Amino acid sequence: MHDVAAAAGVSRGTVSRVLNGGYVSTEARAAIEAAIASVGYVPNTAARNLVRRRSQAVGFLTLEPHSLLLEDPNIGAIMLGANETLSIADHQMVSLVVDSARDTERVARYLSGGFVDGAIVVSARTHDPITRVIASLGLPAVFVGHPPDLSREIPWVGIDNAGSAQAIVTRLIATGRSRIGMIASALDRDSGADRLAGFRAALGERFDPALVVEAPLYDYTAGVKGMRELLSREPLVDGVFAASDAVAAGALEVLRESGRAVPAEVGLVGFDNSTWALRTQPPLSTIHQPARDVGSVAADLVLRQIDGEHPDPVVLPSPVVWRASA
């Protein structure tokens, strides 16, 4: 910038004014713009942020085992939704992957180092070091999904997992099934635990713990193993609630192998309304997750906090999508 000022024969202050917008004469502006072009000047945004004390950037972190990051299509959609909203507000979304203890420490430094004005956190857990850093730093943040403890300090956005699970299982019951099982995934996370709770609520008196098999992740493999286990525990099972569409796809494959017709003999429902749901034969009845909206709302919630507001948590609607699998 020094060079530009010299080349244009003005002071650095004036150069700064044409860059940002302020009173500057037409001639001076022309001279400066010419100088900028000839010198090939690009402003150092980092320096600008130092003086403005804002970075115009928001971090997006996924506190997940990396395998899940690769599998879960929702996370990608959430990112895109968040980015879109941040982009409109002229904020840069920077996605940070934390995949090791070393990452955790470095990301914590990054967050507290003035590089971001806020953060969107997917799959936060209360005990997570990063979560603590954010809380103690007072960094504007929003969680996707509701972590047990900090829900009151930090706003969150999500869906009603329990209610939606209850709704679709109720509907599954209404198709006349009597032995309904569940392949429950990720019970250590709020989404997983809530879906199981909804399943249980829908069944009420008829709930049978023996018909719930547990799996660590929301993936295809969980469906394969889970369905085999379910079948061995109760060969007469005629309804299955899979904790996600990927899980349901795995279960469907096993049902096919074992010669059970879907939906004639066994009704199957999933969760997510992901691409899986339309790829299977028959297509899956499932719960629609408005993942893109979740991201968009998350972005909005950080932005508002950056502006000094204290927004409330947001729960987005997640309707049942009924197809042919049940």
Add this chain to the structure above:
Amino acid sequence: MHDVAAAAGVSRGTVSRVLNGGYVSTEARAAIEAAIASVGYVPNTAARNLVRRRSQAVGFLTLEPHSLLLEDPNIGAIMLGANETLSIADHQMVSLVVDSARDTERVARYLSGGFVDGAIVVSARTHDPITRVIASLGLPAVFVGHPPDLSREIPWVGIDNAGSAQAIVTRLIATGRSRIGMIASALDRDSGADRLAGFRAALGERFDPALVVEAPLYDYTAGVKGMRELLSREPLVDGVFAASDAVAAGALEVLRESGRAVPAEVGLVGFDNSTWALRTQPPLSTIHQPARDVGSVAADLVLRQIDGEHPDPVVLPSPVVWRASA
């Protein structure tokens, strides 16, 4: 930091020394550390970077239509590999999504604003504005895959798509197939075009353009539509090379629907060795892409450029993985 210095009764220089490492007396160090804790001081890394003129960060950008970003499991693996290597070198990987014209401009500013010391670019195209910015900025960068023009200015890392395609198709031919078709995806990208070239090379004289159907993306849907088209063009097709495992999975579904046994009546091979390959029935013969290594090498190549070196492009091995589908 001013507060810390005051509280500890020393100068800011000394505080800086305990933070970074330098000669400082035991008493001073103790006093300063106590002050840091009581004040709750966290260093502003942004300010440090300004004076050091290094950010210790590397950008990771995916110049893809966002739909593909969500679908492609390779990109996630590449990210993880890159992050691991960067992390060991104490560099922060920041992933930037460019999903609109507005994004393009903002990301370009971000890149030239001093926030990153280098960049890893997936799916670069020569005409892309971001690519031009990087080139004109002289920012240390590496491409994943080889863009046509800038290959000499900017190093890249990738696999031999053409050679691998030729290898697996040759092997498919060796199983005694006589009417072999290809579902070719993403012909506007080097990977897509090269895979087709390899297919053609393997067939030599027997290559028949009528047996090549084109699809825009490497996804499941492309396989479904492509296989239907192929079947209608040549009902007697007995071998299929799908441009990716996801494409192969879609094709397999159509083959099943139309009553063709795989591999008995039709041999099918894919590309990527992704999770798709093991989920299908039968599992797919395919090409193993060392995606994680690609990311790791990419990181290494930027790091070396940041250190002033001028590394050559790297081609990683991508062996045939033979399973039951052909």
Add this chain to the structure above:
DNA sequence: TTGTATGCGTTATCAT
């Protein structure tokens, strides 16, 4: 309208 001066939070070069 424009120039000058000061500060943003650090590191680094000097002396001491």
Add this chain to the structure above:
DNA sequence: ATGATAACGCATACAA
């Protein structure tokens, strides 16, 4: 071993 002090590249209040 430590304390001043000058950068780093920019924005801005104030003066002119």
